[in-house]
Amino acid sequence: MAIVETQGPSPINPVTFTTSEAVLDILNRLPPEAEAADRMLPAECYTSPAFFEFERQGVFARSWICVGRVEQLANHGDCISAQPAGEPIIVTRSNDKIHAMAAICRHRGQVIPCTGNQKTLRCPLHYWTYDLEGRLIGAPHIGREETAALRRSERLPPIRLELWHGFVFVNLDPNAEPLAPSLAKVEPFWAGYEAADLVGIPPKLADKPLPWNWKVHVENFTDAYHPEFVHRGTHDFAPSVLAEGGVVFTDMKPGDNAIVRTVPMLKPDGGMMRDGWGENPAFPPITTISAAQRQRLTFVMIPPSMTMVFAPNAIAFTLISATAVEETYASSDRQTAGGWLMPRSSVELADFRERAAMVLEGGAKIWAQDVPENMGMQKGKKSRFAPRGIYGPLETTLVQFNVWLINAYKQAAKP
Ligand code: FES
Ligand SMILES: [Fe+2]
Missing domain, CATH: 3.90.380.10 (Naphthalene 1,2-dioxygenase Alpha Subunit; Chain A, domain 1)
Incomplete structure (x- = not known):
């Protein structure tokens, strides 16, 4: 089994979102936990687009999301694309480690694909290239010194990752509690x-x-x-x-x-x-x-x-x-x-x-x-x-x- 690199807090910006009036109205009608057994939740929890957006940012983006199995990351260069909470991410295998990172290019933000197994991660728009751990390695036509500086500063933001019985889980919340105890x-x-x-x-x-x-x-x-x-x-x-x-x-x-x-x-x-x-x-x-x-x-x-x-x-x-x-x-x-x-x-x-x-x-x-x-x-x-x-x-x-x-x-x- 691959060894997992445990990521510390990552440079991801904290997800901020406003809770709209419509969402607040639904939240105000939730029963207290102690009365959760008594009645169903308000039907709008299942039908309101605003409430779904609240769930996406407030629940999915803070939960451990399973994106696949270690068998999909058996070899150096294997990768998985996923979109927990709608956020494009890539999980890679680099030698004996598994890494999760945002799939958003550090140049102008294009989504970076992965196709199953590859030596590097390459943005399709201007071919900025990253190693399998997300570090920038190449930026065509940007200039030798500029590229050298970018290589020192830029990497695809790492994302929390945990393996549980061979299942690959990621969490967009850098401060999330570990998965296994839960x-x-x-x-x-x-x-x-x-x-x-x-x-x-x-x-x-x-x-x-x-x-x-x-x-x-x-x-x-x-x-x-x-x-x-x-x-x-x-x-x-x-x-x-x-x-x-x-x-x-x-x-x-x-x-x-x-x-x-x-x-x-x-x-x-x-x-x-x-x-x-x-x-x-x-x-x-x-x-x-x-x-x-x-x-x-x-x-x-x-x-x-x-x-x-x-x-x-x-x-x-x-x-x-x-x-x-x-x-x-x-x-x-x-x-x-x-x-x-x-x-x-x-x-x-x-x-x-x-x-x-x-x-x-x-x-x-x-x-x-x-x-x-x-x-x-x-x-x-x-x-x-x-x-x-x-x-x-x-x-x-x-x-x-x-x-x-x-x-x-x-x-x-x-x-
Ligand atoms: S947006 Fe990725 S290389 Fe330009
Ligand atoms: Fe059923």
């Missing part, structure tokens, strides 16, 4: 998985937005109440409600950045097959995890950018980004393809492609059931009759998400 509650669910020599298969990135707010998307993911009704035939094997047992929630403490639920499977070693969750999955079970892990699914939401499902034969993950109040991109086996961690022994199976196709078919069936629900939820938010509805006992994760949001909004609104 995900401590997820650690027990990793037990035994990495002993199986997991290989990360990044998702194909979505190129079309989904027409709903990002919160509608992750609420659908984390909602233990709806599978019984929406996912008939595809999710019955992993029910939230059973005569004995059923969904289990985890505590949410201040500073936690993970919202977790676990559901039992009717039999051990189930997983994703052609018709959704079932008894004879496409891939064999991971033998290094416990018997308890081999009979359950754990759904982990890491707001605002990622979701994961720990299954007996794989960990599936989704990368999420939002570009407008009703434009959400999701990349995973539900929406595009890939987004898996699997044992090398599974990835190297001769019929891997056929098996992966089965997973995609099953995932697509579940997703097809969710799409109309998300469309309907977004439409309902815009209705004059939109409720400040209540939450039932199967919706603990939604209440936890509300607490997370209320806290993030309050931090963002601080002068």
Whole structure:
């Protein structure tokens, strides 16, 4: 695994934004955290362009955002482009270190692309060139002495970066708290998985937005109440409600950045097959995890950018980004393809492609059931009759998400 260069505070200008009257009006109608369980958030949180801009600057630009996997940065010169909070950035591998930096040229601010693997980073407009750590190395026709001076002073601003189990996270806030402690509650669910020599298969990135707010998307993911009704035939094997047992929630403490639920499977070693969750999955079970892990699914939401499902034969993950109040991109086996961690022994199976196709078919069936629900939820938010509805006992994760949001909004609104 690559060694990460831990960046200190970077020379990024602090993000400043004004909180408009429209946003203040919405913020004033948020319940206190202690009452987050009582009612839904105001519908405008999901429909107001001004509120989305507030979230983008106040939440996304201050959160840890997953932009990919270390497998995408395996070799010197590998790079990833991403746009956390709409900000173009590049993550590079230079020898044994990974670096994140703003992809904004120090000349006149053109966006610098990266194409997967390259020796240097080059601005397309006037060919100012940077090394893989972001230091300026060349500026054509600027003059020898001037260029020498620029080489001393100019570099692409570094951005905070942290690896978590091979996931590459960045944070535009130079003063953000470290990521790993905020995900401590997820650690027990990793037990035994990495002993199986997991290989990360990044998702194909979505190129079309989904027409709903990002919160509608992750609420659908984390909602233990709806599978019984929406996912008939595809999710019955992993029910939230059973005569004995059923969904289990985890505590949410201040500073936690993970919202977790676990559901039992009717039999051990189930997983994703052609018709959704079932008894004879496409891939064999991971033998290094416990018997308890081999009979359950754990759904982990890491707001605002990622979701994961720990299954007996794989960990599936989704990368999420939002570009407008009703434009959400999701990349995973539900929406595009890939987004898996699997044992090398599974990835190297001769019929891997056929098996992966089965997973995609099953995932697509579940997703097809969710799409109309998300469309309907977004439409309902815009209705004059939109409720400040209540939450039932199967919706603990939604209440936890509300607490997370209320806290993030309050931090963002601080002068
Ligand atoms: S803007 Fe990048 S080289 Fe001119
Ligand atoms: Fe669903």
